[in-house]
Amino acid sequence: MHTTIPRQLQSILGDEGMIADKNRRIPYECDGLAFEREIPDLVLLPASTEELQACLRILHAAGIPVVARGAGTGLTGGATPVKGGVVIGLARMRKILEIDPTNQFARVEAGLVNVDITHACDDHGLFYAPDPSSQTACTIGGNVANNAGGPHCFKYGNTSRHILGLKIVLSDGEILELSEPELDPSGYDLLGLFIGSEGMFGIATEVTLRLTPRAEVTETLLAVFPDLDQACDTVTDIIAEHWEPSALEIMDQLTIQAVEASVFSAGYPPDAKAVLLIEVEGSRPECEANVAGIEAIAKRHGIMEWRRAANDKERKKLWAGRKGAYGAMGRIAPDLYVSDVVVPRTKLRQLVRQTTDICERYDLKITNVFHAGDGNLHPNISYDRRDADQMRRVLAAADEIMRVCIDAGGTLSGEHGIGLEKRDQMHMYFEPEDMEAMLGVRDAWDPSGIMNPGKMIPVRACNEHRPLRFKR
Amino acid sequence: MNAQDIVDYTKSLDCVHCGLCLRTCPTYRDTGRESASPRGRIHMMRSVAEGAAEVDQHLIEELDGCLVCRNCESVCPSGVEYNELIAHTRSALADSPHRSLLSRESMRFGLRSVLTSRSMIDLFALMLRLGQRFGMLSLAGTLGKGAENLPDVPPAAERQRLAPVHPAQGKLEGEVAILEGCVMPVFFSHVNRATVEVLQAAGRQVHVPKGATCCGALQAHNGELETARQLAKQMIVSMEGPRDQTGDLLPVVVNSAGCAAQMKEYGSLLAEDPEFAERAEQFAARVKDFSEYLADEAGTRVAEALATDPPQIQSPLTFDDPCHLCHGQGVRSQPRELLDSVHVQRVEIDESESCCGSAGLFATLRPADSQRILDPRLGALRASGARTLVTANPGCQLQWQAGVKRDGLDVEVLHIAEVLQRSLKS
Ligand SMILES: Cc1cc2nc3c(=O)[nH]c(=O)nc-3n(C[C@H](O)[C@H](O)[C@H](O)COP(=O)(O)OP(=O)(O)OC[C@H]3O[C@@H](n4cnc5c(N)ncnc54)[C@H](O)[C@@H]3O)c2cc1C
Numbered sequence: 001m002h003t004t005i006p007r008q009l010q011s012i013l014g015d016e017g018m019i020a021d022k023n024r025r026i027p028y029e030c031d032g033l034a035f036e037r038e039i040p041d042l043v044l045l046p047a048s049t050e051e052l053q054a055c056l057r058i059l060h061a062a063g064i065p066v067v068a069r070g071a072g073t074g075l076t077g078g079a080t081p082v083k084g085g086v087v088i089g090l091a092r093m094r095k096i097l098e099i100d101p102t103n104q105f106a107r108v109e110a111g112l113v114n115v116d117i118t119h120a121c122d123d124h125g126l127f128y129a130p131d132p133s134s135q136t137a138c139t140i141g142g143n144v145a146n147n148a149g150g151p152h153c154f155k156y157g158n159t160s161r162h163i164l165g166l167k168i169v170l171s172d173g174e175i176l177e178l179s180e181p182e183l184d185p186s187g188y189d190l191l192g193l194f195i196g197s198e199g200m201f202g203i204a205t206e207v208t209l210r211l212t213p214r215a216e217v218t219e220t221l222l223a224v225f226p227d228l229d230q231a232c233d234t235v236t237d238i239i240a241e242h243w244e245p246s247a248l249e250i251m252d253q254l255t256i257q258a259v260e261a262s263v264f265s266a267g268y269p270p271d272a273k274a275v276l277l278i279e280v281e282g283s284r285p286e287c288e289a290n291v292a293g294i295e296a297i298a299k300r301h302g303i304m305e306w307r308r309a310a311n312d313k314e315r316k317k318l319w320a321g322r323k324g325a326y327g328a329m330g331r332i333a334p335d336l337y338v339s340d341v342v343v344p345r346t347k348l349r350q351l352v353r354q355t356t357d358i359c360e361r362y363d364l365k366i367t368n369v370f371h372a373g374d375g376n377l378h379p380n381i382s383y384d385r386r387d388a389d390q391m392r393r394v395l396a397a398a399d400e401i402m403r404v405c406i407d408a409g410g411t412l413s414g415e416h417g418i419g420l421e422k423r424d425q426m427h428m429y430f431e432p433e434d435m436e437a438m439l440g441v442r443d444a445w446d447p448s449g450i451m452n453p454g455k456m457i458p459v460r461a462c463n464e465h466r467p468l469r470f471k472r
Numbered sequence: 473m474n475a476q477d478i479v480d481y482t483k484s485l486d487c488v489h490c491g492l493c494l495r496t497c498p499t500y501r502d503t504g505r506e507s508a509s510p511r512g513r514i515h516m517m518r519s520v521a522e523g524a525a526e527v528d529q530h531l532i533e534e535l536d537g538c539l540v541c542r543n544c545e546s547v548c549p550s551g552v553e554y555n556e557l558i559a560h561t562r563s564a565l566a567d568s569p570h571r572s573l574l575s576r577e578s579m580r581f582g583l584r585s586v587l588t589s590r591s592m593i594d595l596f597a598l599m600l601r602l603g604q605r606f607g608m609l610s611l612a613g614t615l616g617k618g619a620e621n622l623p624d625v626p627p628a629a630e631r632q633r634l635a636p637v638h639p640a641q642g643k644l645e646g647e648v649a650i651l652e653g654c655v656m657p658v659f660f661s662h663v664n665r666a667t668v669e670v671l672q673a674a675g676r677q678v679h680v681p682k683g684a685t686c687c688g689a690l691q692a693h694n695g696e697l698e699t700a701r702q703l704a705k706q707m708i709v710s711m712e713g714p715r716d717q718t719g720d721l722l723p724v725v726v727n728s729a730g731c732a733a734q735m736k737e738y739g740s741l742l743a744e745d746p747e748f749a750e751r752a753e754q755f756a757a758r759v760k761d762f763s764e765y766l767a768d769e770a771g772t773r774v775a776e777a778l779a780t781d782p783p784q785i786q787s788p789l790t791f792d793d794p795c796h797l798c799h800g801q802g803v804r805s806q807p808r809e810l811l812d813s814v815h816v817q818r819v820e821i822d823e824s825e826s827c828c829g830s831a832g833l834f835a836t837l838r839p840a841d842s843q844r845i846l847d848p849r850l851g852a853l854r855a856s857g858a859r860t861l862v863t864a865n866p867g868c869q870l871q872w873q874a875g876v877k878r879d880g881l882d883v884e885v886l887h888i889a890e891v892l893q894r895s896l897k898s
């Protein structure tokens with residue numbers, strides 16, 4: 001990087017807005033996927049869209065790669081820096097700009113943490129529906145870029161269903177103003193294209209999002225199983241019999257034990273082989289009908305225990321355990337690889353079995369905690385990145401897991417995106433022409449290719465067609 | 473010094489890098505810098521241990537900027553022992569050449585010499601009071617600069633020490649020892665008196681052992697682990713003095729959350745000490761925060777001792793959890809239970825578990841940073857509508873008092889012992 005560039009950037013951002021020394025750049029070398037690491041040349045922390053725009057103009061002119069970062073909770077290396085590039089963090093842009101309870105939308109800066117929106121509109125009886133388990137940390141911008149899901153997205157849909165507008169700064173600094181809330185955009189649906197673009201199309205700085213009225217009644221239930229298969233089959237039957245819970249989450253025994261040892265201990269029985277966390281919402285009669293129907297199915301599958309949270313406090317406790325589950329795995333090994341695959345919901349039992357077998361074959365510790373209602377599996381592998389052989393086995397197992405899920409009619413990713421982690425598996429699911437078409441869309445948004453280069457589309461596959469400007 | 477000595481490497485591996493601690497960290501919220509977040513600080517420490525980073529002033533600055541409020545521990549699902557990680561590294565880096573010599577020396581002088589001896593504290597208090605009265609602090613160089621941020625020292629008459637024994641009122645239900653503290657008698661002798669009176673009213677005979685001065689929390693958090701261990705031993709010995717009629721050791725009741733949190737951790741602090749390891753464990757088990765002890769052991773007796781006509785407390789009141797009470801000791805419900813037995817309406821303040829910026833020496837050493845941490849909390853206080861803010865830690869009380877005064881709010885800041893004292897039947 002030319003020496004004048006940091007100086008120019010600094011004059012825009014001031015001392016608070018830029019990190020140049022190496023030690024303070026180190027925490028930015030990875031996101032939640034800790035084995036992919038690269039220390040960025042600079043970290044920029046703009047405080048406004050205008051500052052960000054001015055920085056991008058300079059970086060664009062100099063051809064310096066840019067990686068956007070929200071909270072760095074991504075699990076696929078989406079926010080991993082690119083060699084010779086800078087990281088632009090949105091953490092200082094976290095204002096709530098507007099809440100319109102009548103029209104049920106809010107306009108916020110992209111660095112706002114997901115859960116802060118729900119806190120802010122609680123008094124109006126509204127909430128922001130997509131609730132990733134990382135919602136107390138991840139940002140709205142990161143959610144948009146990864147089209148994040150969460151337990152309640154089973155009922156309410158992923159992030160894309162809840163975004164009404166965006167303000168985006170493109171790679172050359174141009175501002176794309178799409179922030180007026182629109183239900184049915186005229187012309188091409190640019191929002192739809194941008195959501196899920198993993199930082200490769202531009203950087204979102206403002207997000208207009210849909211707020212959802214709270215249900216009249218919410219019931220949280222816990223079904224305790226002596227056997228993981230039975231928990232899976234219960235979910236399959238709930239779906240097949242058309243019951244409509246708002247969330248269905250399965251945790252296996254190792255997960256239960258890790259959670260129970262943590263500050264989020266939720267009272268899950270440690271001798272259970274699996275628990276199914278269920279939420280139903282709606283009017284009182286709707287809830288009761290759902291609860292009765294689901295309870296009957298669960299009983300058919302031989303539950304050890306059926307619990308119903310008596311009040312808000314108990315509900316929160318049951319959920320806190322689920323949301324803290326990933327972190328709790330830190331008790332098992334220093335690193336956690338969270339796989340994210342989707343399978344047909346008729347085949348839950350079979351694929352949970354298969355993924356477990358794969359990990360056992362590679363002599364790896366696997367835990368299962370997943371959005372069962374969506375068929376979105378998260379086989380989690382606990383490992384230690386300092387052990388090279390173990391690292392190799394983790395990657396091989398992850399590869400096989402994706403393979404069996406796709407073969408069974410599933411997909412590569414449920415909600416965490418592709419990033420670096422699954423980039424080289426894209427060919428399992430897409431033809432080279434598909435990926436070429438995707439690159440074409442990318443080129444339309446960012447002809448310079450400086451935005452998060454090297455992510456999502458495999459380098460080799462595209463080299464056959466046209467070299468990417470930046471290779472990792 | 474080699475890298476592995478600077479960092480407790482094994483403890484640093486407990487962090488799985490999930491990021492769930494970011495939002496609750498006040499310094500991350502203030503700056504937006506990951507290097508000023510729990511995950512970032514742990515990441516840098518681990519990098520030092522692995523040889524991927526070398527200590528420099530930037531790294532030290534980020535570690536010094538930590539409030540050690542321990543909010544990150546309360547939300548960490550992986551059970552990272554952040555408090556011990558940071559204490560270890562700060563201690564190893566206390567003499568780092570990347571700090572200025574003057575800051576090293578004045579810090580060491582304060583922590584090793586002044587706070588550890590009663591007579592030095594009294595002398596310092598006298599000098600400070602004179603300096604404050606005659607406006608001479610700005611003439612005294614760096615040390616004076618730090619001291620300018622200290623609160624006003626009350627006149628000698630109000631700095632009275634407690635008598636060694638105070639009898640129970642009414643039927644005797646038990647005996648306790650209390651910690652008088654190092655700076656408490658200087659700035660907060662009224663809180664100490666309130667503590668004793670409330671305990672007496674709850675039927676407790678109160679002992680005030682005189683052999684120990686300071687719990688060592690400030691030392692442990694600011695890179696003086698060895699001094700902290702010495703102080704811990706003195707404390708243990710002194711608190712092994714008084715016994716009840718059956719010869720049993722007494723519960724140690726502490727009205728400063730920061731001190732109680734430290735004293736409860738003597739077990740791990742002295743784990744390697746052959747003579748003290750076991751005594752420290754046993755001592756730690758006897759330590760109780762003031763509200764923890766009263767609510768758990770004497771809840772009904774306290775309620776009976778309180779007047780039913782509204783006492784002289786502005787309504788509504790709110791309780792702001794001191795970090796070292798909620799995060800450090802996991803004590804959350806007991807102060808609220810006690811306050812609910814006082815006949816005044818209680819409201820909750822938003823983010824009550826978030827640090828007020830007092831944080832031990834932080835407010836004194838880094839007044840501007842501390843002010844920025846307090847600002848959003850003052851906003852929350854305003855929004856709560858509370859007219860009495862109740863805390864359970866002297867540092868927090870000073871910090872809130874200063875903030876309330878600066879913003880011109882009509883809010884009285886009281887220690888929970890003072891609230892109970894004012895509510896006692898006369
Ligand atoms: C404990 C834990 C639980 C999780 N649970 C879930 C879950 O239930 N559901 C789920 O979907 N995910 C989950 N995740 C993954 C992760 O939290 C989500 O992917 C989240 O959306 C990432 O947000 P972030 O702010 O951390 O983004 P980052 O990790 O910082 O970035 C993610 C991607 O978004 C891009 N990006 C960030 N900000 C912007 C912006 N303003 N404009 C453009 N691009 C941007 C980055 O370049 C990167 O490609 C979990 C992660 C953890 C650690």
Ligand code: SF4
Pocket residue numbers: 327330486487488489490491492493494510511514544547548549550551552
């Ligand atoms: S919550 Fe705990 S495990 Fe997660 S990043 Fe923070 S310290 Fe590490």
Ligand code: SF4
Pocket residue numbers: 496497498499500508509510513537538539540541542543544545554
């Ligand atoms: S102790 Fe407090 S200031 Fe320090 S890292 Fe933890 S949350 Fe942040």
